[in-house]
Amino acid sequence: MKISGVELLRLRMPLVSPFRTSFGTQEAREILVLRVITPTAEGWGECGALLDPVYSSEYVNGVADVLRTYLVPTLLRAGDISAHQVAPLLAKFKGHRMAKAALETAVLDAELRAHDMPLSVALGSTKDSVDCGVSVGIMDSVPQLLDAVAGYLDEGYVRIKLKIEPGWDVEPVRAVRERFDDDVLLQVDANTAYTLADTQRLAQLDPFNLLLIEQPLDEEDVLGHAELARHIRTPICLDESIVSAQSAAAAIKVGACRIVNIKPSRVGGYLEARRIHDVCEANGVPVWCGGMLETGIGRAANVALAALPGFTLPGDTSGSSRYYRTDITEPFVLVNGQLPVPAGPGIGVTPIPERLAEVTTAREFVRA
Numbered sequence: 392m393k394i395s396g397v398e399l400l401r402l403r404m405p406l407v408s409p410f411r412t413s414f415g416t417q418e419a420r421e422i423l424v425l426r427v428i429t430p431t432a433e434g435w436g437e438c439g440a441l442l443d444p445v446y447s448s449e450y451v452n453g454v455a456d457v458l459r460t461y462l463v464p465t466l467l468r469a470g471d472i473s474a475h476q477v478a479p480l481l482a483k484f485k486g487h488r489m490a491k492a493a494l495e496t497a498v499l500d501a502e503l504r505a506h507d508m509p510l511s512v513a514l515g516s517t518k519d520s521v522d523c524g525v526s527v528g529i530m531d532s533v534p535q536l537l538d539a540v541a542g543y544l545d546e547g548y549v550r551i552k553l554k555i556e557p558g559w560d561v562e563p564v565r566a567v568r569e570r571f572d573d574d575v576l577l578q579v580d581a582n583t584a585y586t587l588a589d590t591q592r593l594a595q596l597d598p599f600n601l602l603l604i605e606q607p608l609d610e611e612d613v614l615g616h617a618e619l620a621r622h623i624r625t626p627i628c629l630d631e632s633i634v635s636a637q638s639a640a641a642a643i644k645v646g647a648c649r650i651v652n653i654k655p656s657r658v659g660g661y662l663e664a665r666r667i668h669d670v671c672e673a674n675g676v677p678v679w680c681g682g683m684l685e686t687g688i689g690r691a692a693n694v695a696l697a698a699l700p701g702f703t704l705p706g707d708t709s710g711s712s713r714y715y716r717t718d719i720t721e722p723f724v725l726v727n728g729q730l731p732v733p734a735g736p737g738i739g740v741t742p743i744p745e746r747l748a749e750v751t752t753a754r755e756f757v758r759a
């Protein structure tokens with residue numbers, strides 16, 4: 392398939408409420424969306440990078456630059472290519488996995504639409520709908536947290552993830568566990584906020600029957616997670632540390648994690664995400680689909696991925712209304728704690744032009 396051009400769209404989408412994590416508070420999402428144009432179809436991809444390099448080293452302006460300067464021109468010069476050739480073609484450029492993921496996804500979407508094949512079918516998904524969890528930010532008080540959790544449980548979410556950081560960990564988790572009955576699926580996400588010196592503090596979470604503790608230590612401290620795992624009972628799940636199938640295999644081998652959060656944006660795209668799924672499944676490691684506050688474009692693709700057999704834990708595939716008053720696609724609406732897997736070709740959704748125009752702050756066309 393020949394790529395004749397790629398459009399970079401910069402969106403600004405206000406969040407329905409501030410979302411605080413150990414690395415800062417998001418009030419709105421600055422999002423880069425890609426539209427790949429080919430003679431037979433267009434494809435869409437969403438980049439998970441934040442405005443600032445606080446979740447990972449990538450950030451929106453850096454992603455836009457590496458796409459316009461290196462990644463897109465490389466594909467435009469490559470002639471006829473398939474989506475599976477994107478990663479090898481771009482491998483000479485080190486890192487920039489979120490930028491590469493958005494571009495590969497848009498090429499894959501165009502290719503699948505041209506062949507009238509849903510992404511879920513192309514990935515080998517086996518479910519028509521997926522169980523959905525929800526991510527709950529750090530709050531100003533425990534009562535405010537309990538109200539938020541009660542609201543999400545009323546909406547039908549089947550799993551609650553609480554953001555934690557030093558000073559907001561044992562007490563809020565205990566309060567949630569005590570307020571809601573024991574069979575509420577509960578997990579925590581530290582986003583690298585702790586060190587091994589906090590081992591005893593993190594061990595105080597063991598009595599709360601958590602599904603997992605996500606990324607307690609620095610993303611490069613894989614051996615530190617293996618050491619921590621020897622001192623706490625709660626299973627360790629890695630997020631920021633897992634950037635490829637190879638890094639997943641290494642982390643599993645050294646005992647750094649018993650569960651993996653697969654985020655296609657973080658790992659370079661849905662094709663690598665499938666490979667990580669396969670490595671984890673071969674090692675008996677459950678996986679779930681993480682999120683980067685995606686619009687319906689990224690959300691649709693994430694739900695397709697979450698329908699793979701190894702995704703046995705509810706993911707951060709929440710309904711659109713968790714983050715946005717109005718999505719740029721038809722909204723994803725939770726029904727009985729689940730979201731339907733899009734059945735249309737490619738990612739199965741297309742931005743609604745009027746909605747896209749409302750939130751687009753810049754458009755840039757990169758052509759051959």
Ligand SMILES: O=C(O)CCC(=O)N[C@@H](C(=O)O)c1ccccc1
Pocket residue numbers: 410412417441446525526580582630681682683684685707708709
């Ligand atoms: O539901 C979602 O899409 C968000 C899930 C979530 O908590 N993502 C976290 C994370 O660190 O994994 C996050 C990403 C980006 C920005 C803020 C928070």
